[in-house]
Structures are given as C-alpha cells and as structure tokens.
Amino acid sequence: MSGFLDIIIVCVILSNFALLGSGRIHIHIRVVGMQGLLVGFLPILLGPIDQMSRNIILSLVSMGIKGVLFPILLFYTVRTVRIRREIDPYVGYPFAMVSGIAFLLISVWLSGKLVPAAAVDVHVFLLAVALSTSFVGLFCIVSRKLAISQAIGYFVFENGIWMFGSELVEGIPLLLELAILLDVFVAVFVLGIAIYQINKRFEHIDVTKIDSLKG
Amino acid sequence: MFTVGLIFLVLFPICSGLICALFKRPRTILISSFISVLIVTIVAFYLSLSIFTDQTPAMAKNSWLFLDKLSAFHLPIMTLIFLMSSFFAVGFYEIEISHYKLGVKQIRQHAMLWGGALSAMILVLLSNNLGIMWVGIEATTLLTGFLISLRTTKQSLEAMWKYIIICSVGVGFAFIGTLFTAASIKHLNLAFHDSMMWCVLKDLSSTMNPTFMKAGFLFILVGYGTKVGLAPMHNWLPDAHSQAPSPVSAMFSGFMLNAAMYCIMRYIPLIEGATQGQGWGLELLRIFGLVSIVISAGFIVFQNNVKRLLAYHSVEHLGIIAVGLGLGGAGTFAALYHTFNHSISKAFAFFAAGRLGQVYDTYEIEKIQGAAHVAPIWGTAIFCSILSLIGMAPFAIFMSKLQLLKAMIDQGSYYSLGIFIFGSATVFVSALQHAITMTWGNIDKEEATKIHSKSRAWEYLLVVFCIILLVVAGLYLPDCVIKGINEAAKTIGGGF
Numbered sequence: 267m268s269g270f271l272d273i274i275i276v277c278v279i280l281s282n283f284a285l286l287g288s289g290r291i292h293i294h295i296r297v298v299g300m301q302g303l304l305v306g307f308l309p310i311l312l313g314p315i316d317q318m319s320r321n322i323i324l325s326l327v328s329m330g331i332k333g334v335l336f337p338i339l340l341f342y343t344v345r346t347v348r349i350r351r352e353i354d355p356y357v358g359y360p361f362a363m364v365s366g367i368a369f370l371l372i373s374v375w376l377s378g379k380l381v382p383a384a385a386v387d388v389h390v391f392l393l394a395v396a397l398s399t400s401f402v403g404l405f406c407i408v409s410r411k412l413a414i415s416q417a418i419g420y421f422v423f424e425n426g427i428w429m430f431g432s433e434l435v436e437g438i439p440l441l442l443e444l445a446i447l448l449d450v451f452v453a454v455f456v457l458g459i460a461i462y463q464i465n466k467r468f469e470h471i472d473v474t475k476i477d478s479l480k481g
Numbered sequence: 482m483f484t485v486g487l488i489f490l491v492l493f494p495i496c497s498g499l500i501c502a503l504f505k506r507p508r509t510i511l512i513s514s515f516i517s518v519l520i521v522t523i524v525a526f527y528l529s530l531s532i533f534t535d536q537t538p539a540m541a542k543n544s545w546l547f548l549d550k551l552s553a554f555h556l557p558i559m560t561l562i563f564l565m566s567s568f569f570a571v572g573f574y575e576i577e578i579s580h581y582k583l584g585v586k587q588i589r590q591h592a593m594l595w596g597g598a599l600s601a602m603i604l605v606l607l608s609n610n611l612g613i614m615w616v617g618i619e620a621t622t623l624l625t626g627f628l629i630s631l632r633t634t635k636q637s638l639e640a641m642w643k644y645i646i647i648c649s650v651g652v653g654f655a656f657i658g659t660l661f662t663a664a665s666i667k668h669l670n671l672a673f674h675d676s677m678m679w680c681v682l683k684d685l686s687s688t689m690n691p692t693f694m695k696a697g698f699l700f701i702l703v704g705y706g707t708k709v710g711l712a713p714m715h716n717w718l719p720d721a722h723s724q725a726p727s728p729v730s731a732m733f734s735g736f737m738l739n740a741a742m743y744c745i746m747r748y749i750p751l752i753e754g755a756t757q758g759q760g761w762g763l764e765l766l767r768i769f770g771l772v773s774i775v776i777s778a779g780f781i782v783f784q785n786n787v788k789r790l791l792a793y794h795s796v797e798h799l800g801i802i803a804v805g806l807g808l809g810g811a812g813t814f815a816a817l818y819h820t821f822n823h824s825i826s827k828a829f830a831f832f833a834a835g836r837l838g839q840v841y842d843t844y845e846i847e848k849i850q851g852a853a854h855v856a857p858i859w860g861t862a863i864f865c866s867i868l869s870l871i872g873m874a875p876f877a878i879f880m881s882k883l884q885l886l887k888a889m890i891d892q893g894s895y896y897s898l899g900i901f902i903f904g905s906a907t908v909f910v911s912a913l914q915h916a917i918t919m920t921w922g923n924i925d926k927e928e929a930t931k932i933h934s935k936s937r938a939w940e941y942l943l944v945v946f947c948i949i950l951l952v953v954a955g956l957y958l959p960d961c962v963i964k965g966i967n968e969a970a971k972t973i974g975g976g977f
Binding site for chain 1: 610612613615616619620623626627630633634635636638639640641642643645646649650653656657660661663664667673674676677692693696719720723724780783784785789
C-alpha cells in the first residue's frame with residue numbers, strides 16, 4: 267500500500283515537471299488528466315479503513331470527473347479555439363523547471379514545519395508534494411499568457427488542494443466531497459464557455475492583450 | 482416548520498429561476514423573477530423574525546442547515562437587496578432592450594443565473610457545515626461570472642475572466658483554510674458528521690491545534706478576503722462591478738461581498754478560541770481593513786467612471802466592516818450595523834448610476850453633468866446615495882461610522898483611528914466633489930433638453946423608499962433592532 271502511494275507521489279512530481287517544461291497545450295491537458303487519475307486513488311489509500319465503500323465511490327467519481335471528463339472538455343475547448351502551443355510565457359521553460367525544484371524544496375521545508383505540530387501520523391512527503399503541486403498550478407496561472415493555460419493551472423492547483431485534503435483530514439462526509447467535486451466540474455464548464463466567448467469576441471485568447479480596464 | 486422553510490429557501494430560487502426563463506417575453510420573465518424573489522423575501526423575513534423572538538437556533542436536515550441569530554440578521558438584508566434589484570431590473574432591462582443593447586436570450590440568462598446566485602448565497606448563510614459554506618461561495622463565483630458579461634463586449638469579457646480566475650483561486654485558498662480548520666480538531670477524533678459543523682467547532686475551539694488553526698485563518702482571510710474585495714486582493718472588483726449591468730452590480734456590492742465577509746465572521750470565534758482570546762486573528766482582520774480603506778481612498782480621488790467609483794467605495798466600506806470586526810466588542814456591533822447601511826446605500830447608488838448611465842449613454846463622470854435638470858429623481862438619488870456612502874448625516878452610514886469611531890476610542894486603538902479618519906476624509910472630499918458636479922454641474926441647455934428623461938412611477942417609488950429607509954435607519958433605530966444586532970454580534974464573540 268505504502269509502495270503504491272510512493273509511486274503516486276513520484277508520478278505526480280514528474281507530471282508537475284512535465285507541465286512546467288512543456289509549451290504544448292495538449293501535453294498540459296494530458297498531465298492534468300493523469301494527475302486527476304493518480305490523486306483519485308488517494309481516498310482508497312488514505313481514507314478511513316472502516317468506510318471502504320465510501321472511499322471507493324469517491325475514488326471512482328473523482329477519477330471519472332478529473333481523469334476522464336476534464337481532459338475531454340478541455341480538448342473540446344482547445345479544438346474550438348484552435349490553439350496548439352503556448353505563446354512565449356513570462357518565464358522560460360528551463361527557468362520554470364528550476365522554479366519547480368525550488369517549489370518542491372520549499373514545500374518539503376514547510377511540511378516539515380507543520381508536521382511536528384500534528385498529533386497524528388501524517389505522511390510528510392505527500393503533504394509536501396500536495397503543496398508543491400498547488401504552487402506549480404499557481405505558477406502556471408501567473409506566468410502563462412493563454413487563457414486556457416490559466417484554466418489548466420487552476421485545475422492543477424485544485425489537484426494539489428485535493429491531495430492536501432486527502433492527507434490532512436481523514437473523514438470528510440461523502441456528500442461534502444461530492445459537492446466539492448461538482449463545484450470543480452461546473453468550474454471546467456464555466457471556464458470552457460468563457461474561453462470560447464473570449465475567442466469569439468477577441469479572436470485570440472492571449473490574456474496580455476485583454477487588459478483595457480485600468481485604474 | 483423550520484426544516485421545510487430552510488429547504489424551501491435553498492431550493493426555490495434556483496427552480497423558479499429556471500421556470501421564469503421558460504417564458505417568452507422579457508417583461509414576463511423579469512416580473513416572474515421579481516415575484517419569486519418576493520416570495521423568498523417573505524419566507525426569509527418570517528423565519529428570521531421567528532429566530533429573533535425565539536431563543537434557540539433552528540436546525541434542519543440533521544443539522545447541516547441552520548439558522549441562528551447571525552444568519553437571521555444577514556438573511557433579510559440579502560433578500561431585501563435581491564428584491565430591490567429585481568424590481569429595478571424590470572424597468573432597467575426594458576430600456577436596455579428598447580435601445581437594442583440586450584435581447585430575450587440575455588434576459589433568460591439573467592433570470593436563470595439570478596435564481597442560481599440567490600440559491601447559492603442562501604446556502605452560504607444557512608450552512609452549519611463549513612465545507613458546504615465553501616461550496617456555496619464557489620457556486621456564487623461560477624454562477625455570477627456570466628452575469629457580468631451579459632452584454633458581451635470586450636471589456637465585460639475581460640472583467641468576467643479576471644473575476645472568475647482571481648475569485649476561484651482566492652476561494653481555493655479559502656478551501657485550504659477550511660481543510661486546516663478540520664485538521665486542527667483531528668486529534669479530538671470527532672464523528673465524521675460533526676467534524677466540520679460550525680456549532681460543534683465553536684464549542685471546541687479552545688481545544689483546537691493553534692498552529693493549524695492560525696495557518697487556516699490566514700488562508701481563510703486571504704481566500705474569502707479575495708471574494709470580499711479586501712485590498713490587496715481587490716483587483717477584480719472595480720472591473721466586475723463596473724462592467725456588469727446595474728441590477729447585477731447592486732446585488733454584487735449589496736450582498737455578495739457581505740456573504741464572503743459572513744464566512745470570515747464564522748471563523749472569528751474559532752480563531753479566538755484556538756489562540757485563547759489573544760486577538761491574533763482580529764489584529765490581522767483590522768490590518769486588511771485599514772489597507773483597504775487607504776488604497777480605495779487613493780483610487781477614489783482619481784476616478785472618472787461612476788460605477789468604478791462606487792466599486793472602490795465598496796472596497797472602502799468592506800474595509801470599514803473588517804476594521805469593526807477586528808476591534809471586537811462594540812466594534813462588531815458597529816460592523817453588523819454598517820453591513821445593513823452599506824448594502825442599502827450601495828444598491829441605491831448603483832440604481833442611480835445605472836439609470837443615469839442610460840440617460841446620458843455613458844458612465845464617465847465628466848459627461849454626467851447636471852443630472853438634477855435632466856433626470857431630477859435620479860439626480861436626487863445619485864446625490865443622496867453618495868452623501869450616504871461618504872457618511873453624511875442624517876443618513877445611516879454616519880451613525881454606524883460614529884459607532885465605530887466610538888469603539889476605536891474606547892479600545893484605545895489610536896493608529897486605527899488615525900488611518901480610518903484619514904481614509905474617510907479623503908473619500909469624503911473627492912466623492913462629494915464628484916456628486917456635486919454630477920448633480921449640478923454645467924450642462925448645455927440644448928443637450929439637457931435632448932436627453933431629458935421623464936421618470937415613471939416605479940422610479941419615484943424605488944428612490945423614495947431607499948431614501949426613507951436610509952434616513953430612518955440613521956435617525957431612529959428601535960430598541961428591539963439594537964438588541965437583535967447585538968445578539969447577532971454576540972454569536973461571534975462581540976457585542977456590548
């Protein structure tokens with residue numbers, strides 16, 4: 267069980283670097299989908315042992331929404347706006363990879379600070395990876411110029427929060443978990459429709475050129 | 482009675498919004514939307530009054546939904562704002578349609594999203610579960626995004642995108658804060674059902690892990706603070722409030738910001754309990770409030786767009802509410818009183834700005850001159866509403882600001898006092914200048930005759946109602962209302 271958890275952790279770290287190091291939108295979407303599938307296993311691995319049916323339902327719904335539906339909807343959006351590559355981001359890809367390493371180190375340090383405060387056994391490195399995934403998501407929102415990249419960054423940020431929650435909090439009621447997933451699911455629709463409308467009006471989705479409102 | 486009532490309040494608006502959107506004519510859609518909001522308002526007022534006359538909070542659905550004095554204070558304010566905005570929307574959108582700016586499709590979109598937004602905000606107010614409260618706030622972000630870009634212009638799309646991204650990330654931070662809060666009681670091994678229930682956490686707050694709760698409160702403050710519009714997370718606010726149609730702007734400023742502030746209010750007793758009443762969390766809230774007041778004052782001086790001016794006023798007033806909450810005690814009372822006063826004033830101001838924008842076909846302050854001659858009732862409205870917002874007596878905001886000043890002096894918080902007075906004075910001078918030029922500025926007689934607008938009965942009704950409400954709330958607050966606000970303040974550890 268712990269071995270499988272370690273594999274998930276390593277794969278998530280590698281997926282973060284794939285996201286930071288690449289400029290191709292379809293790779294970004296595949297990364298988000300893969301991360302969604304990986305973090306979908308966490309309720310089964312980390313959930314309360316006496317509520318296995320709840321954990322399995324949650325895992326299946328989470329993997330279905332984040333691992334399958336998200337990539338389908340994001341690919342559909344990308345097809346309608348006809349974008350394949352990111353425009354030169356503010357931060358170059360090699361520097362972004364180095365930033366990813368920095369985020370991981372900061373996250374390890376931060377979780378080391380948090381964990382002694384906890385009264386129960388917490389998987390420190392999973393917490394660190396969760397934090398670093400959130401940082402990577404935020405970094406994508408800030409450093410990328412396309413609206414779709416900002417949306418993808420937001421979903422990576424959400425994946426990080428999901429991992430964080432799975433590790434830190436044991437028993438969130440199933441209804442609440444499903445409500446949270448529903449919210450994120452609606453978010454992908456809303457962001458997709460917003461990107462479509464922006465592309466229709468502006469004929470591009472470069473957010474640096476959508477900045478007329480000032481002051 | 483409460484169980485049925487609370488479930489009705491959550492589900493009815495979104496269902497009626499979808500049904501209203503099925504009608505064919507825009508006027509029918511808007512009037513049916515107004516009637517459904519009226520029904521919700523009546524039920525909300527009835528339930529809230531029952532809570533204030535009874536002593537115990539009402540629970541429903543295995544205590545996932547509840548109505549205590551704090552939510553019973555906010556619920557009537559919210560429904561009143563929605564009611565006034567729905568009433569205003571009928572006349573406002575009719576004119577927009579006649580000027581070919583909107584079509585039936587957008588009115589349908591408005592009706593559906595309006596009902597959805599109302600349902601989501603009611604869910605926020607009625608949730609005992611902190612996670613469901615978060616779900617409600619995230620839902621308001623997603624549902625109100627397309628209300629901003631109802632008229633799909635380049636600027637409204639820009640405002641909508643900024644709003645969705647900034648607020649979604651902010652609310653994501655708030656979720657991290659919620660998780661930290663849940664983690665802070667992990668060592669108590671509560672039943673799953675109780676682990677995120679506010680009523681349970683409030684009683685156990687002194688046993689919470691202080692490190693986790695402090696980290697959680699920081700994230701809550703920054704996260705929900707983004708949705709409130711506290712500086713420096715306020716960047717989405719002027720764009721969203723200025724680009725949205727006026728009924729939507731009135732609802733945004735009138736209650737949506739308060740809904741997010743309500744979420745922060747719910748965490749105050751938790752952080753105070755966890756830090757043994759040291760005021761660590763309150764100090765942070767005060768700092769964010771003061772920064773908001775100063776930054777908004779700066780932007781108000783140089784403002785040229787009337788709706789952006791009102792949006793920055795929202796940042797200032799939510800900052801004032803944050804300072805009040807951060808003082809505790811009588812400051813919490815002043816903050817809650819200010820919540821009501823600001824909501825009414827701001828909605829009123831956006832109604833005036835919206836109609837003047839239609840009359841003059843622009844929102845630029847330089848071009849909106851001499852409104853007292855061109856559209857007398859709305860000229861009066863914009864002047865009275867801005868007077869109210871800057872804290873001029875006898876309007877209500879003067880009284881709540883006075884209460885806050887008194888609370889600051891009583892607590893010896895002199896640096897807060899100094900910054901507050903500096904910010905308020907700056908806003909007073911610049912906004913008054915804008916108000917005077919807009920109402921009595923020089924306008925070409927020919928121009929004035931060309932755009933002169935004869936106001937209809939509904940406009941007189943709305944303006945007179947708002948002015949009376951603001952004057953009465955400022956001059957005479959009945960003892961039972963004072964007691965009610967105080968009891969709501971006591972729920973979060975304040976009050977006198």
